[in-house]
Amino acid sequence: MTVKRFVKPVSVNPLTVGPSLGGVLAVQGCYRAIALLHGAQGCAAFSKSLLTRHFRDTIAVQTSALQEMDVIFDADRNLEEALNLVIAKHRPDLIVVIGTELTDVSGTDYSAFIRKYTREQASRGCLIIPVILPDFNGSLELGYSAVVEGIVDAVIQGQGGRAPGKPAAGQINLLPGSCLTPGDVMELKEIISDFGFEVITIPDLSTSLSGHLLTGFSPLTRGGAPLDDLKQMLRSRYTIAIGASMERPARRLQNAACIPYQVFSGIHGLCATDELLAFLQQLSGVSVPLRYRWQRENLLDSMLDAHFHYAGSSAVAALEPDHVLSMAAWLKEMGVMIKGLVAPCETQLLKEAEQEVWIGDLDDAETLGKGADLWISNCHGRKGAARIRASFLAAGFPVSDELGSYVNVSVGYRGAMDLVNRVGNMLIRREEARHEDRLCQ
Known part of the structure; x- marks a missing residue:
């Protein structure tokens, strides 16, 4: 098969959505989490605006608000101030620091800074994950997958690659791709549950961006997979990845915790659904529900x-x-x-x-x-x-x-x-x- 490109000097009516926005979207599927965009204030404003207009709901995102002089002299100072403020004021369970083209082009090594910051501030009890996602490479799908992979890696490292307890034979990890709506994720969770499995979904947009009504405002995500569930995924019997882009995080779980996985590249239509249900029937030993x-x-x-x-x-x-x-x-x-x-x-x-x-x-x-x-x-x-x-x-x-x-x-x-x-x-x-x-x- 051939992948082709049109030769032209500019993009007209662009299709590409930046990977940093995809990363912010993935963070919304984790409970009491927040995305911190390390870059100019406009980077966060753009992502927040598009996501808010699409989901018509609040989006948990903050920024280190870099200016020109900050990038030249000390971008780490802004990041440290932003982390201190978010942790002291909101006390999140999870912070995902997402790079932008501004920090990545300038060569800022914020991953090393976060490792140092985590060592010095370990008592604060917040999981902080850096993800490098320059906007000039890839698209929404790549950014979404990279953040999920980063979360999986951080959980594996935090648990020392060991499951927090005995393996759970009736537990399945579901890694839904970026192309699925919260409604799609909820449907898949119900299908897998009907075969007798308990489902841990990462990220779980079906409980965070599905349009539910909650009183009051929170700067953190108010739905999605809790940090405890993220740790429990190492006990699962199997991992189901929806979309080829989710194979890398599924492979991470296999390599670290010996959890086998199955990737479904397509999920739309009769044949794709037949394939999914046939797999679940074989895995569970349960007939397809009426x-x-x-x-x-x-x-x-x-x-x-x-x-x-x-x-x-x-x-x-x-x-x-x-x-x-x-x-x-x-x-x-x-x-x-x-x-x-x-x-x-x-x-x-x-x-x-x-x-x-x-x-x-x-x-x-x-x-x-x-x-x-x-x-x-x-x-x-x-x-x-x-x-x-x-x-x-x-x-x-x-x-x-x-x-x-x-x-x-x-x-x-x-x-x-x-x-x-x-x-x-x-x-x-x-x-x-x-x-x-x-x-x-």
Whole structure:
């Protein structure tokens, strides 16, 4: 398979979302945690703004607020002041210090400083993790995965690579990828639990950014996996990673605690869900619960009802690497011709993919998608879809112009059925509009 690039001097309507923002997103899935962006104040403001507009909820993030002279003379001083303030005022269980292009280009060794700071301030009882994520390398998916890997590494080191107790035969680690909404994560947790397993999810956005109402304001995350759960993951029987980008943290657990893992590169559609449930059935020795058998029948019936409208249609998708290939597999399952797949950065999964994938922006998606019936991307692609007269399905990050996108479920049989019907209705409306245009001419 070939990964291709458009040759042009600038990015037009960029698709890339910075990895530091992906890192901040991952931190939101840990309880009483906060992300500390080591850089200029605007770096934190940008991440906080985009995440708040997408989830319509408070986001736990702070900044070391570097100025030009701080970078030149002593960036560590700002970081120390920020850490002292956050710990003294909020007493978090977990702080993830995320670098930005400002600190990484200047050569600031904040990882060494944090190791020194942790040794000197060990009595404060807060886990502090540095993650290097310059914004000029990778995208949201890479940053999200790197922070999860950093958290796993820190927990392993803190426990000396040993589980805090006897192995738990009925416990499963779930590592959901960045392409999953809080609603998707909740659905996966329920599916795995129905096979008799206790699930530890890292990060768990389903209990932190799912739109719940809590009184009062807290600068720390108010949901997600507690630090005690993070330690207990070393006792688990198995690790399930959703998305190829989550294989590295899963491998860390295997190497340190001998916990085997299974990676599901795709999770959208009938075949992907069949694969997941077959694996859970084999792992647990429990038959697939009746509710999922009925959901599968419902999905097959929906696919049969919709195939008249999907037949002969075409699509273009511009999403994060894991997400774009997972959606491409579902489109192929529905008989949709793919005009173009666009991702913001190159990954090993894309290199091994059967489909042709372009590394580029939303302008490239517009070029590839001329004549397409369906466009799938974040909300920044809506105008591009209108220009090529394609139906628009908002997916990925950010989706700031629709309500409830963060609780949409597109995984499992139930999620796949909803996806089939949603897109099918869009194709029906598009065909009706085309007929009306012909009558008016």
